[in-house]
Amino acid sequence: MHVHPDDPSLAVDTSPDAPPEGERWSTWDGATHGPTPRPDWVITDLGAVEQDLGVLKTGKEADVHVVRRWVPDGTDHPARDCLMAAKRFRSAERRLFHRDAGYLEGRRVRRSREMRAMARRTEFGRELISGQWAYAEFEALIALTRLGLPVPYPVQQDGSEMLMEFIGSDGVAAPRLAAARPEPSALPGLFEQARETLTRLAAEGWAHGDLSAYNILLHEGRLVFIDWPQIVDIIGNPQGFDFLHRDTHNLCSWFASKGLDVDEDGFFGDLVAAATSRW
Numbered sequence: 001m002h003v004h005p006d007d008p009s010l011a012v013d014t015s016p017d018a019p020p021e022g023e024r025w026s027t028w029d030g031a032t033h034g035p036t037p038r039p040d041w042v043i044t045d046l047g048a049v050e051q052d053l054g055v056l057k058t059g060k061e062a063d064v065h066v067v068r069r070w071v072p073d074g075t076d077h078p079a080r081d082c083l084m085a086a087k088r089f090r091s092a093e094r095r096l097f098h099r100d101a102g103y104l105e106g107r108r109v110r111r112s113r114e115m116r117a118m119a120r121r122t123e124f125g126r127e128l129i130s131g132q133w134a135y136a137e138f139e140a141l142i143a144l145t146r147l148g149l150p151v152p153y154p155v156q157q158d159g160s161e162m163l164m165e166f167i168g169s170d171g172v173a174a175p176r177l178a179a180a181r182p183e184p185s186a187l188p189g190l191f192e193q194a195r196e197t198l199t200r201l202a203a204e205g206w207a208h209g210d211l212s213a214y215n216i217l218l219h220e221g222r223l224v225f226i227d228w229p230q231i232v233d234i235i236g237n238p239q240g241f242d243f244l245h246r247d248t249h250n251l252c253s254w255f256a257s258k259g260l261d262v263d264e265d266g267f268f269g270d271l272v273a274a275a276t277s278r279w
């Protein structure tokens, strides 16, 4: 095997300071950090280590892993540790990003050489695209966190990897709404949570762009909205209202299929009103 000496990930680290096998030093230092105030559980210590605990889900466009970060210091009792979800966007040729087409349009990329590389899907271009999606999702989560909306806290982003708050309890990820079995009596309250979030989002001029019961987690009775790289500017995107309509329809259909009486047209009308109220 040819090992490139400059690539630390390929070299066997024999120095006594190296973390134990299967672990890596915390990637915090070299990454772009999430918004302040930072939640207490975020570990920023330079001496922290991380371990990949495995895949939560592999997808066409990204894989989501569970990563544990902790401070390996015997004097720190109880040892501080936290779980994060690591979303890694693919750059592989075979990744056919169904979202690339409609969404990259309208997103400004400063250097046209990069725009051309992305358009031609060169290797460099594909890497840029995966980094762009990680960056887009990270930026969206920062903005949504600042608005106080129920999304995972974005911890950091570096290239095509984004680390965020792990939504779950005792190491078990919260179920997607699509797989959760909420009591019928809980449905009106859950729908109300979704309505509030979508209305505030629309009032900011945004639609999720890929909303469905698969991109909503149900955690301790609360909805947490995930999967934001394609967040849509309702007014600025030529298909903005179509995306808003599809989001609304997907959401309402799920609740209707569970037996809730939802007024989809009325809800969509409210969202359009919220989105256009500033103009």
Ligand SMILES: Nc1ncnc2c1ncn2[C@@H]1O[C@H](COP(=O)(O)OP(=O)(O)O)[C@@H](O)[C@H]1O
Residues within 6 Å of the ligand: 056, 057, 058, 059, 060, 061, 062, 063, 064, 085, 087, 152, 164, 165, 166, 167, 168, 173, 174, 176, 214, 215, 226, 227, 228
């Ligand atoms: N922050 C998180 N906490 C817990 N589970 C998550 C988190 N983010 C994603 N997941 C899990 O990983 C799956 C894929 O994540 P998602 O962002 O929807 O990516 P994609 O659908 O593009 O593959 C989700 O459906 C969910 O089950």
Ligand SMILES: [Mg+2]
Residues within 6 Å of the ligand: 214, 215, 227
């Ligand atoms: Mg998803």
